[in-house]
Amino acid sequence: MNKINFDDIIKKSSKILITSHINPDGDTLGTMCALYGGIYENFKKQADMFISSKVPYTYRDLPFVNLAKSSYDKSLVYDLVISVDVAAKDRMGESIELFDKAKMTLNIDHHKTNPLYGKENLVDPSAASAGMILYKYFKENNWKINLPIAECLYVSILTDTGGFRYENTSAEVLKIASELVDLGVNPNKIFRSVYETKTKHNVMFQADVISKAKFCSDDKIAYAVVYKKDLEKYTSTEDFTEGLVEKLRAIDSVEAAFLVKEIDSKSCKISMRSKNIDVAEVCSSFCGGGHTFAAGCVIKSSVSLAVKKIVNLLNERV
Numbered sequence: 001m002n003k004i005n006f007d008d009i010i011k012k013s014s015k016i017l018i019t020s021h022i023n024p025d026g027d028t029l030g031t032m033c034a035l036y037g038g039i040y041e042n043f044k045k046q047a048d049m050f051i052s053s054k055v056p057y058t059y060r061d062l063p064f065v066n067l068a069k070s071s072y073d074k075s076l077v078y079d080l081v082i083s084v085d086v087a088a089k090d091r092m093g094e095s096i097e098l099f100d101k102a103k104m105t106l107n108i109d110h111h112k113t114n115p116l117y118g119k120e121n122l123v124d125p126s127a128a129s130a131g132m133i134l135y136k137y138f139k140e141n142n143w144k145i146n147l148p149i150a151e152c153l154y155v156s157i158l159t160d161t162g163g164f165r166y167e168n169t170s171a172e173v174l175k176i177a178s179e180l181v182d183l184g185v186n187p188n189k190i191f192r193s194v195y196e197t198k199t200k201h202n203v204m205f206q207a208d209v210i211s212k213a214k215f216c217s218d219d220k221i222a223y224a225v226v227y228k229k230d231l232e233k234y235t236s237t238e239d240f241t242e243g244l245v246e247k248l249r250a251i252d253s254v255e256a257a258f259l260v261k262e263i264d265s266k267s268c269k270i271s272m273r274s275k276n277i278d279v280a281e282v283c284s285s286f287c288g289g290g291h292t293f294a295a296g297c298v299i300k301s302s303v304s305l306a307v308k309k310i311v312n313l314l315n316e317r318v
């Protein structure tokens with residue numbers, strides 16, 4: 001990981017924007033909000049925050065998240081734009097224009113497929129979440145971490161380790177989580193807010209999608225499809241597909257699972273999970289990427305053709 005002098009960059013910048021990635025998750029939002037809080041607490045500077053959509057229901061309690069906006073004046077030139085947990089520039093959504101125009105850019109991420117697109121890059125693929133990288137930077141550089149900042153960092157780590165269950169849950173992850181608890185974070189309160197407040201509609205919707213899942217290669221591959229018309233029935237900001245693909249991967253025979261979300265008749269979004277197969281590599285065939293056992297991509301084809309293409313690639317690997 002590069003050694004950069006982020007403190008100096010912040011001191012020199014008066015207009016700062018922090019951007020999360022499209023379809024925001026707990027890591028990108030938690031890291032963005034922790035950085036917002038950190039910059040305010042330590043430098044008394046108020047950064048702007050970009051979110052591509054409404055705040056997902058799951059993260060409604062995250063400190064500072066309601067200050068994030070999904071539109072900024074395109075003519076603005078920021079001194080500094082920081083992307084967090086954004087694996088590739090095109091995952092920024094509309095903030096990419098502001099990123100490209102900024103005088104300085106910093107890319108804080110942990111995806112192994114990250115091409116180091118920032119002028120400065122703080123990228124560590126061994127980190128369990130982008131928030132872990134930020135926490136370590138805060139500690140090494142003696143940033144004050146107050147309770148709201150600690151809560152944001154905790155959400156980043158909690159969600160990217162699947163609630164401290166995935167293979168990236170190392171001793172270091174638990175040590176940092178414990179340090180955040182020492183700072184006042186209440187694990188039960190955050191767990192309930194993030195994981196145990198689904199609406200009835202979401203639970204019923206997920207049960208319906210799972211019940212229609214398909215299996216192939218002796219049940220080593222599982223997949224499910226969410227059609228646009230089904231998702232449109234729900235107007236909530238809740239992410240109706242969160243956790244779905246993990247449920248398919250949990251099936252004992254399954255080696256690789258994927259969820260296909262129809263965007264329109266010619267494109268669909270894929271989330272892929274595996275137990276041993278490198279799905280970041282599979283997704284990179286479609287210009288996507290991510291982590292070894294959790295990756296995603298967008299395929300420019302109908303749902304049925306996308307399913308065929310992925311099953312073919314996975315078949316060679318299971």
Ligand SMILES: [Mn+2]
Pocket residue numbers: 027028085110128129130160
């Ligand atoms: Mn992440």
